[in-house]
Structure formats: structure tokens, C-alpha cells
Amino acid sequence: MANHLDLEEQEQLDQLKAFWKQYGNLISWVLIAALGAFAGWNLYQRWQIGQASQAAAMYDELERVIKVGDISKLDRAIADMRDKFPSTTYASQASLLAAKVYFEAGKTAEAKSSLLWVADKSPDNGYQSVAKLRLAGLLMDAKSYDDALLQLAGTFPTGFLALVADRRGDIFSLQGKKAEARGQYELAFKSFEEPAEYRRLVEVKLNALGVDPRPAPRVATGTTPAEAADTESKK
Secondary structure: OHHHHHHHHHHHHHHHHHHHHHHHHHHHHHHHHHHHHHHHHHHHHHHHHHHHHHHHHHHHHHHHHHHHOOHHHHHHHHHHHHHHOOOOHHHHHHHHHHHHHHHHOOOHHHHHHHHHHHHHHOOOHHHHHHHHHHHHHHHHHOOOHHHHHHHOOOOOOHHHHHHHHHHHHHHHHHOOOHHHHHHHHHHHHHHOOOOOHHHHHHHHHHHHOOOOOOOOOOOOOOOOHHHHHHHHHOO
């Protein structure tokens, strides 16, 4: 009996040796690759945390520079932020903030440059959209209408569609393109939710074009239009 078990164990051992001889190298390389990927991911996570921590500290310093009002230091601080931490949200936030400061200081060219950096380099679609809307506004003020419309071309996150349509409407209106302006304002009006204050502003713009975006009240059978209007006003 013992000899029989020994033979079975020897056979299993021989099969294992044969299997390992055939697939051992492959299994080893797969394990090495998996362990290497895991170690690399941990290192990357630590690197990201370190980057975010350093970027946050630099952002705090940038805010202090802004409070002091030293534009030359702001130039250096924002350049360092973009150079060292371009992929962080802090770089996008800092560039949007710098654009605001530049604009208020009358440095329109620097404000445009800062917004362009966010529009082109930010890893976040939301920040890109904010930058494009603000940049379109600056270009619109400078009467560079075609360039402003180019900033509003392409795709935007759903939450920005109403604002983009409204800004396009403003540009078309300034160009004297009333039909195009009306179409964009109507799109914006429909996209904004009912309680939104901005929706009321868009309605005013449509009214100025002779358009009432609100549906006319239904007139019940046997009710005069005046009575229907009176009923609607009491709602």
C-alpha cells in the first residue's frame, strides 16, 4: 500500500515538474509584472499626493501675493505653478484667479493668456468650460466676435450648455444677427431650470427681440381671452 502511495506521489511530482518546466517562466514573468504594476501604482499614488500637497502650498502663496497686490510676483508664481504642477486642479484654479486679477488690473492681454492656458491645458472639462466662457466674454468686449464664437464651438458638459447658448446669443445680437440670437436665447431659456434667476435675464433678452418665450395660456371653451388672461394672472 505504501509503495502504491509512493508511486502516486512520484507521478504527481513528475507532472508538477513537467508543468513548471513548460510554464514556470511564463508564470514567473506574470507575477513579476503584476507585482511591478502594483508597486508602480503605489508609487504613483504617493507621487500624486505629494504633488497635490506641494501645489496646495504654492496656491496658498499665490493667494497671499494677490492680497498684497504685487503683479510681478503674481507673474512668477503663476508661471511656477503651471511649470511644476500643470496637471493639478490647483494650476487651473490659480490660472482662473490670476485671469480675474489681471483683468481688474487692466492687463487684458495677460488675462486672456491665463484663460487660454486653462482652456487648452486644464485636465478638467469644467475648468476648461469656465475659461472658454470668460475668454469669449473678453473677446466679445473687444469686438472680436468670430474669435469669441470659436471659443464657444465644440462640446461642453451638460451643465454649461445654457450659459454657452446665452453667450452665443449675446455675440449674435451684437453682430446684428437677430434670428441667430433669438435661436440661441430660446435654447438657453429652455435649458435653464424654472427657478433660475438667469432664466429671467434670458427672457428679458428675448422680450427685447419681440419674443415671448412663455407659452400662451390655454383658452377653455366658452371663455374669452380676457377671462383666460385674468385667470392666468391669479395663478
